[in-house]
Amino acid sequence: MTASNTQSARLHATHNADDRALPGDLTCEAARGGVDQTTGVRDVDGRVRLANPADHPGDRSAAEGESARRIGGGWWRAIAAGAIASFPMGWLLSFGAMLPAMLGLFFFALFGLVIGAVMYRVASRHRPIPVGRLRIGIWAIVAVCWAISMYFEVRDFAGDKAREALHRVQLLPDGMTRETLLLDAEKQVHETLKRDHGGDGFFGYAHWIVTSSRIEYRVATMDKPVVLTSVQNKGWWVARVVLSIVLLWFGVRAQVMPLSRVTDRIAANNQALPPNTAP
Numbered sequence: 001m002t003a004s005n006t007q008s009a010r011l012h013a014t015h016n017a018d019d020r021a022l023p024g025d026l027t028c029e030a031a032r033g034g035v036d037q038t039t040g041v042r043d044v045d046g047r048v049r050l051a052n053p054a055d056h057p058g059d060r061s062a063a064e065g066e067s068a069r070r071i072g073g074g075w076w077r078a079i080a081a082g083a084i085a086s087f088p089m090g091w092l093l094s095f096g097a098m099l100p101a102m103l104g105l106f107f108f109a110l111f112g113l114v115i116g117a118v119m120y121r122v123a124s125r126h127r128p129i130p131v132g133r134l135r136i137g138i139w140a141i142v143a144v145c146w147a148i149s150m151y152f153e154v155r156d157f158a159g160d161k162a163r164e165a166l167h168r169v170q171l172l173p174d175g176m177t178r179e180t181l182l183l184d185a186e187k188q189v190h191e192t193l194k195r196d197h198g199g200d201g202f203f204g205y206a207h208w209i210v211t212s213s214r215i216e217y218r219v220a221t222m223d224k225p226v227v228l229t230s231v232q233n234k235g236w237w238v239a240r241v242v243l244s245i246v247l248l249w250f251g252v253r254a255q256v257m258p259l260s261r262v263t264d265r266i267a268a269n270n271q272a273l274p275p276n277t278a279p
């Protein structure tokens with residue numbers, strides 16, 4: 001009986017010593033099968049807390065690298081989606097840009113919001129995204145959309161002026177049809193830009209608006225030439241270009257910049273977790 005009592009006392013003492021193990025004593029905990037050494041430790045009162053990520057720098061570095069790759073890939077996909085959405089939006093903006101009284105500026109802000117919403121939708125699962133990346137992506141999309149809008153504006157300029165000339169010609173010359181007059185007027189617009197303004201591309205078009213904004217188209221049946229002008233000339237056109245860029249940037253930025261913050265749901269979950277278990 002004495003030997004049996006002594007053995008029972010030793011087992012009881014060993015069990016009590018294990019229960020009083022320090023929180024960081026993972027070896028004892030793992031031996032008892034209580035806690036995985038790579039996931040957490042048991043506190044004195046029996047509760048389990050996650051292990052400090054600093055205890056496993058290799059795992060933390062791998063997780064951070066994977067997170068950076070995931071965020072980068074998601075943001076690049078958002079930029080690609082924004083660029084795709086910019087093509088139809090830019091084409092439509094080329095028509096609205098020349099509306100009188102600068103009414104078309106409203107559409108630059110509106111379509112900027114639409115493009116930004118597309119980008120937000122694609123990248124929302126990868127938030128938070130660094131602010132620097134967001135700013136670069138925003139300006140890239142603004143440049144793409146504005147360039148598309150300006151491309152169509154310049155491309156269609158000669159045709160628009162030719163149709164304007166056709167509507168203002170009261171009597172067609174002998175042997176000239178409406179189609180031939182359109183072709184002749186469009187040809188003269190191109191020749192004027194090339195001869196007097198250095199080309200019929202963007203720079204020639206911009207130089208014509210800023211310096212002249214006037215093309216004279218002569219018709220044999222009219223004593224005076226048909227004067228073709230721009231809806232927005234000289235300083236007004238420059239102001240419209242600057243404001244269109246600003247409003248387009250504002251629309252895209254308003255939708256995209258919230259990606260720099262975590263969602264309310266994630267923030268609420270982090271607050272609900274104990275301090276040592278928040279991700």
